[in-house]
Amino acid sequence: MKRIYDMFFRPQEVVELRAIGLNGNSSLWKGFSKGIISGYFNNAEALEKAAGLLDSAGASGVYFTLNPVNPALLARAVNRLIVPKNTTQDSDIACIRWFPLDLDPIRPAGISATDEEAQEAICLGDKISVWLENEFCFTRGIRACSGNGMHLLYRLPDLPNNQETHELIVNVLETIIAKFKNDNVDIDSKVTNPSRIWKYYGTTSRKGDSTSERPHRKSFIYAE
Template identity: 30%
Template sequence: MSKMWTIFKIDQDAPISLRAIWPKGVPASKAVKNITFNAATYPNLVDRQKAFEEAALQLNRLGYNIYIVMNPINTAFAGDEHNGLAVKDADIKCRRLLLVDIDRAVTNQPATDEERDDIYKFGFHNIEKPYFFDKDLEPMSVCSGNGMHIYFPLDDLPNDAGTKANCRSFLLSLARQHDTADIKIDTGVYNASRITKVPGTVARKGLETEDREYQMASIVE
């Protein structure tokens, strides 16, 4: 899990926000948990990251899917480990990443190995880079457990209407060009406060079967 910080780069004094969501289609539904690890409680960034990792693993073992707010959060954000505040778009300092989320058209159960392989081939062959990405850095890919996430660095673009429109337009263009009957690009993940799956945690979706087992989200090396 510690490799995730190569993707989600955290500023020295920035909060780290975790969201734990009970998976759809799994019995005994539980309320969403929002937990923020801030510099007031964890002045050392490494300690803040470790606290996030420990909470993520604990909640994942209890059955939750675990997400992180992927863009930098303003230091003034009032969330902490107890009050359950969710990060909003206005709480985001800047745009550091753009997510391309590729999944199956039908997502009510875990993907098979063959379906995941098809998504990886789709992602590696069809997804071009946005013109506004940071050209000094390479995109990073994650197996989301059931699909594929590609993260494009954005060189800390302003969190404003123009950047939002560019992100949305890029995703819509990708979907128009490349969507198939079986594989879809999520066009709704352009918001600044976007949450995304935490590598190193098990991704649950519906109920497991012999050929549709839960998989761990992991960074594609």
């Protein structure tokens, strides 16, 4: 499978990698962490290695900025991990490249999904993708497992990071939610901000304790 950087970014573009749920000192990062680790990367190999190390260290979640960030932000932590004073803001995004959908089974907070709950999200994702791709001629999107639910990602032409683009994406998402909302799966309405962080595929989603019924699962991109 292609590396995440190669799938989502062009050579030398900058992405923030961010992990939550790691505390204290470590040889992996600079500073004393109170829960958040961050770094900025324009090197695919360094990004992949850092994400793997954070996952192996037991991060609750490892994420990346879905859209490329202002190249100047690389200077905050050049292809390395730190305890951040600042993280990426909406105004730091260079362009809007992706239309994301995050489908998560409805369940009590702070726990992983059961296999049956996760399947509900997959089934809804399949219905939405058929509707978008057949009825509206969306180019086939990326389909992925978030660890608990399903992700759909649709490539856009690189759009300007402005109010017009934001309103367009919000309107499309609201239309999808209105058509497909149900009692079992939440279609996240908060994924439209430009600096949205997204699950780094290949890393583990850790919510609560891992049990036989509600296990921690690795995220992954479905094979075409």
